[in-house]
Amino acid sequence: MLLDIHTLLVAVALATAFCAGARLLLWRMHLAIPGLSRWFLAGVSAVITFVMIFAYGKLQWLPLLSSAQFFAVIGLILSWDGFSRFMGKPPLRSLVLLGMAAVGLVLILIAQTQYSVATKAVSNAVLVAVLSLLIARDLLFSPTQNTPAVRATGYIYAINGAVFLIRAMIARENSEIVDLLNPNGVAAFMLLWLLCSMIAITLGMVLMTTERLQADLDNQANHDPLTGALNRRSCGLLYEKAMAYSRRHKLPVSVLMMDLDEFKKVNDYLGHDFGDKVLCRFVAEAQKILREEDIFCRFGGEEFVALLPNTSSDTALMVANRLRNGFKIDSDLIETTKSHQSFAITVSMGVAEHQQDESFESLLRRADTALYIAKDKGRNRCELAE
């Protein structure tokens, strides 16, 4: 197969420019997602790199080659910073600046003192390999974002690291052969790899962004925006599953139906915003006290439901009272800060254990009846269903 080096170089430069354009669009379309601006700037750096390599090919002026290497490394540092921001890690701001200054300085010195081409080729390849492997490590071993697109992008960076390590080894033996403008198989392979990896990485960035948007959508569809608790829609499915599991394994399962007391008064006297804060506090308290396997959701307004798998009514009543007391202590604090309005913010609960062959609706109805008995008996109490 005959591959013309200059045609390949033009193809890589064009593909890089298209990729930078795609990254610009990605960033402008999703300004709220962190890191995308860095990916675009990295794309611009890559374009500058190839323009400089091209110019070096024409002019044979060594500082152009050093600048190309400088921009290649800056591009990688910007990408790394972008991935860190995207994954919610602290940005590499100081590292970026330090890296830019150090690499720039070293490359300018190398260009001026005219070290051998081999030294430059080896040092540049090692630098690119190390940065690529660092990015790959962040993507492949992320504890929070282990998604297919993140892993796939991580693998591309890992392969890039390996390719550049091999390039460094070849450059140590023969610096001429790794020269991208030298028409030989190594240079052609390198240009082809750069073409493919640039497209694959940009595609990876697009897919990572799509995954993020999908996760945000799922989150919005399943959670109450005010308190962050699961909403009624998403709980339906989870409840069905938990009930089916308990039925199959003949395990007890109980339900807590909870309603904040005289919440209208809270809103009327202390304001709607304050009411919102009380709702959030209640959810925080519930999430602190309930177990991970318990399914807690905001059923609507100031009403909440929790399904407690593998829990009998006695234990459920104990949990309900613990939650009621925990929330009351919290509300006492609120009361002292608003001393001119003296009423306690409390919660009433109805507790019901699932009976054999009972439907979920009937279980909820019994818990609801118990809740209204608790309200009738003066509120701030938990009642067990018949």
Ligand SMILES: Nc1nc2c(ncn2[C@@H]2O[C@H](COP(=O)(O)OP(=O)(O)OP(=O)(O)O)[C@@H](O)[C@H]2O)c(=O)[nH]1
């Ligand atoms: N701040 C705030 N208030 C809400 C929200 N959702 C529902 N509410 C209010 O909750 C109050 C519920 O009032 P009611 O149904 O009369 O019940 P209550 O005042 O709690 O009385 P009892 O349940 O009998 O103790 C209404 O005033 C609603 O406006 C919300 O998201 N934020």
